[in-house]
Amino acid sequence: MPALAIDTATEICGLALGGPGGVIDESALEAGRSHVEMLLPWTLDLLLRNGLDRTDITAVVAGTGPGTFTGLRVGIATARGLAQALEVPLAGFSTLEALALGIASGPVDEPVDPDPSGAMDLLPVIDAKRGQIFAQLFRRREHGVEAVSEILCLNPGDLSKRLAALTGRRAMAAGNGALAHYEQFESDPRVEIINRDDSRHRVRAVHHLRAAGDGVFDPVALTKVLPVYVREPDADKTVLMRKKEPWLK
Amino acid sequence: MILAIETSCDDTCAAIMKSDALLSSVVSSQTDFHARYGGIVPEVASRRHLELINPVIDAALKQADARLNQVSRVAVTTSPGLIGALLVGVATAKAIAWACGAEMTAVNHLEGHIAANYLAPDPMEPPFICLIASGGHTSIVFVPGRGSFEVVGQTLDDAAGEALDKGARLLGLAYPGGAELDDLARDGDPGYHQFPVALSRPDNLDFSFSGIKTSLFYYLRAAGKEEIQKHRADIAASYQSAVVSSLIDKTLAAAGLLGCRQICLSGGVSANSELRRRLADACAGRNIGLRIPPPELCTDNAAMIASAARFLPAMPVDDFLRMGAIASGGFAKGGKHARRWKPVT
Numbered sequence: 001m002p003a004l005a006i007d008t009a010t011e012i013c014g015l016a017l018g019g020p021g022g023v024i025d026e027s028a029l030e031a032g033r034s035h036v037e038m039l040l041p042w043t044l045d046l047l048l049r050n051g052l053d054r055t056d057i058t059a060v061v062a063g064t065g066p067g068t069f070t071g072l073r074v075g076i077a078t079a080r081g082l083a084q085a086l087e088v089p090l091a092g093f094s095t096l097e098a099l100a101l102g103i104a105s106g107p108v109d110e111p112v113d114p115d116p117s118g119a120m121d122l123l124p125v126i127d128a129k130r131g132q133i134f135a136q137l138f139r140r141r142e143h144g145v146e147a148v149s150e151i152l153c154l155n156p157g158d159l160s161k162r163l164a165a166l167t168g169r170r171a172m173a174a175g176n177g178a179l180a181h182y183e184q185f186e187s188d189p190r191v192e193i194i195n196r197d198d199s200r201h202r203v204r205a206v207h208h209l210r211a212a213g214d215g216v217f218d219p220v221a222l223t224k225v226l227p228v229y230v231r232e233p234d235a236d237k238t239v240l241m242r243k244k245e246p247w248l249k
Numbered sequence: 250m251i252l253a254i255e256t257s258c259d260d261t262c263a264a265i266m267k268s269d270a271l272l273s274s275v276v277s278s279q280t281d282f283h284a285r286y287g288g289i290v291p292e293v294a295s296r297r298h299l300e301l302i303n304p305v306i307d308a309a310l311k312q313a314d315a316r317l318n319q320v321s322r323v324a325v326t327t328s329p330g331l332i333g334a335l336l337v338g339v340a341t342a343k344a345i346a347w348a349c350g351a352e353m354t355a356v357n358h359l360e361g362h363i364a365a366n367y368l369a370p371d372p373m374e375p376p377f378i379c380l381i382a383s384g385g386h387t388s389i390v391f392v393p394g395r396g397s398f399e400v401v402g403q404t405l406d407d408a409a410g411e412a413l414d415k416g417a418r419l420l421g422l423a424y425p426g427g428a429e430l431d432d433l434a435r436d437g438d439p440g441y442h443q444f445p446v447a448l449s450r451p452d453n454l455d456f457s458f459s460g461i462k463t464s465l466f467y468y469l470r471a472a473g474k475e476e477i478q479k480h481r482a483d484i485a486a487s488y489q490s491a492v493v494s495s496l497i498d499k500t501l502a503a504a505g506l507l508g509c510r511q512i513c514l515s516g517g518v519s520a521n522s523e524l525r526r527r528l529a530d531a532c533a534g535r536n537i538g539l540r541i542p543p544p545e546l547c548t549d550n551a552a553m554i555a556s557a558a559r560f561l562p563a564m565p566v567d568d569f570l571r572m573g574a575i576a577s578g579g580f581a582k583g584g585k586h587a588r589r590w591k592p593v594t
């Protein structure tokens with residue numbers, strides 16, 4: 001009786017199956033901008049290769065971002081639709097927290113805690129596009145991680161100053177936002193960025209399962225599971241229209 | 250039982266249909282939400298759709314006294330529309346159909362507007378010409394049979410409803426404004442001022458509404474405050490009349506060129522009183538049959554999507570699992586329906 005976890009906040013389509021007995025299987029494939037096309041086929045693949053069927057899903061967990069708005073909406077709409085139709089519990093968990101759990105637990109093929117003394121903070125970073133990043137500072141706790149800052153949305157160049165105000169420790173950074181600004185992160189004395197090809201830059205849905213109590217959690221109303229946008233919607237299109245037709249105030 | 254979902258623009262819609270009976274149709278309009286921006290902001294619409302979609306589906310099921318496990322087919326609008334808005338409906342529809350083991354039918358939004366006519370009472374049987382005019386699209390389509398259509402004319406810039414809304418705004422009416430413009434025009438003289446109607450050649454079935462709105466702007470700027478105050482209704486009537494004339498002329502021309510004796514109206518602009526009155530008169534005078542479905546079926550809704558799905562095939566499972574959404578619907582870029590009909594001169 002597995003829970004299905006989905007994360008579509010980045011270009012990776014992260015999927016995982018697991019329950020109280022632990023993780024059954026996972027996949028993290030490059031979906032680019034095609035989450036809507038690939039999400040169900042890849043979910044079906046994951047179920048089939050474990051001898052499972054859609055009706056075996058006993059709970060659904062969705063990554064709520066932050067990340068790309070469209071990707072998040074596709075993942076969350078799918079998770080909500082599955083929970084509604086299968087009549088199973090649903091919950092949403094932070095994608096930044098999933099990344100932080102990944103940083104703390106080490107790379108997939110060699111899951112050794114990279115910082116057993118816990119001297120460093122954890123800094124998951126997601127690409128916010130338009131030259132900006134979403135980042136949040138986490139600290140290790142006995143059972144997982146705990147956020148010690150709000151979600152930041154800023155230019156990578158401003159990160160060092162913000163970190164100095166938030167923590168005296170160095171922070172271990174990973175995520176597609178850190179990759180997108182690798183040199184910037186590498187030259188920042190407050191940050192230790194994980195190697196480019198390390199699997200911890202990818203969002204793994206297994207960490208949502210962990211955050212969700214291995215699939216045994218208090219369900220949330222469908223409508224409460226929503227993307228964490230961080231940014232307000234900008235009225236780009238309307239602004240554009242006004243430029244074209246300046247008299248339409 | 251069909252569950253239909255429509256989220257192509259700013260209304261979140263779901264409907265339930267069992268064989269040929271429409272059991273429920275729920276529309277959650279976002280108009281008030283967008284009023285503060287003075288227009289539809291795509292990102293705002295997408296966010297709102299995601300908030301509303303599951304409760305709207307629930308409401309449609311409840312009204313129909315049905316459960317999701319009774320649904321044998323899911324129908325969803327996949328194009329054309331705002332891409333982010335479409336995707337919320339498509340992702341939801343796919344998840345529900347897959348989870349329920351139901352079939353899937355992808356419906357073109359225009360096909361939906363046409364199929365609004367096939368819902369009771371007294372549908373018009375093809376062949377007919379359908380004028381679909383709303384705030385988002387303006388198309389003349391030829392419908393040779395149920396489940397098929399061909400676009401023979403469409404707007405090259407603004408939609409008719411958009412032109413009416415923008416005219417209303419220039420006259421100081423609140424967003425969206427089309428209905429208020431209609432009210433204001435009732436007391437006005439449509440012959441007060443001659444606004445230009447673009448592409449008025451009878452062998453051209455396309456529309457252009459951007460010029461008329463510009464011309465209203467310059468007209469208002471040149472006119473004195475006093476004249477505007479005194480003749481607001483006349484100006485509104487003249488402007489609306491020009492937009493409506495274009496719609497009627499092209500629709501009648503399409504019927505004539507295609508030798509079609511029936512015309513059907515759909516889209517939000519079909520609520521416009523002048524369009525209804527003048528088109529009815531024109532059709533009566535030419536012995537052409539006219540059908541205007543009830544207003545709640547003409548504006549965007551999911552009942553029309555369910556109606557269309559009845560005449561369309563279910564997709565093979567592999568295709569539906571990989572299904573996406575297309576903003577332009579393939580109309581402008583040479584898709585299935587882009588083959589343009591050329592009138593014989």
Ligand SMILES: [Zn+2]
Nearest residue numbers: 358383385549
């Ligand atoms: Zn429409």
